[in-house]
Amino acid sequence: MRHWTAGFLLAACLVSSLGAASQVSADAISDKIEKERKMLERLKDQIEEKRKQADEAGKKRDSLLQGLQTLDERLVQVRHANQDVSRKIRKKDQEIETINQQITKLQGSIRQRRDAILARLRVQYMEGRSGYWKTLLASDSYGDFQRRLQYLSAVSERDYALLETFKSDVNDMEEAERQRESARAGMRVYKQSTEKQLHEMSSVKKEKKVYLTKITQEKESSERALQELEKSAVRIDSLLRELEQRRRAALARPPVAGTQHRGVKGMLPWPVDGSVISYFGRQKHPTFNTYVQRKGIEIRASEGSLIHAVMQGTVVYADWLKGYGLVIILDHANGFFSLYAHASKILTTVGAQVTANQAIGETGDTGMTKENTLYFELREGTEAVDPMQWLTKR
Known part of the structure; x- marks a missing residue:
């Protein structure tokens, strides 16, 4: 019995020890799994962060010229709003000038009528209260009495009309002065709006200048911007190739009345008044410190100068183009195309016939430019030609 009890106790101890060991082992495995799970979560977070950084880098890489265009769109919007307010100010000026002329005329009329009223009052004062009756009683006959009565009635009506006209002129004068004050109040509001818009324009211009400086000074950004400009240039080439194919297909059809002649070299009018700052061919880019093969010329002009079509034609493109700003392309139906870029405003629409x-x-400063310029290309088919050989000699 004693041996059995001792054996039982020994077995119980062994079982207890094994259970404890098993529990320790299970806890260790759980801890290890938890640690691995946390490590996996951290790894997933790191991967997600890297992905976000890669996305941001991609967006930044793809949005250099888009960011520039966004600034240009803001600037154009504010500039147009300012021009609209300026037109309203000019209209208010004209309105105030018209009111001033009206007031001046009324003042003269009021002075004349006031002098006439004062003259009548002096006469009535000199004649006294019985002056009216004296005139009637001085009649020699009934006929004379009737004539005097008619005369006095006419004088009385004239005096009454004079007073009524005087009062009407005074009322008109007061109304005109109220209108003038209202117009002046409107003018003050417009001028405040103009000051706000000019401040915003200045702010956006500074922002664009900083943006361009950053692009040009950072080598990686500069290279990316040039690559994007090349893509935009390729897009222009593709568009012109498509237009040229359409033109050739149209040659099989009967000629359209009024088809433009090819023109003579050195006789085309200039698209804008200004000075050429960048020429056709291999030129140093005005923004980047590198040489590029330019397919057109760049003309410095005053902001808002009118851009003119160099030949009659059809508008085939009138919209934004990354790096070039607002762009207009004309098909001249004679094998030539012309392109006008960096505009601040487009005054035509796609499909319009222009002379x-x-x-x-x-003109403006939209696109990859730091000043008010017009970038002008002339294409014979899809081949870029030197515009200087076709424009009128200066």
């Missing part, structure tokens, strides 16, 4: 020298836009 030579017709205003189609206004």
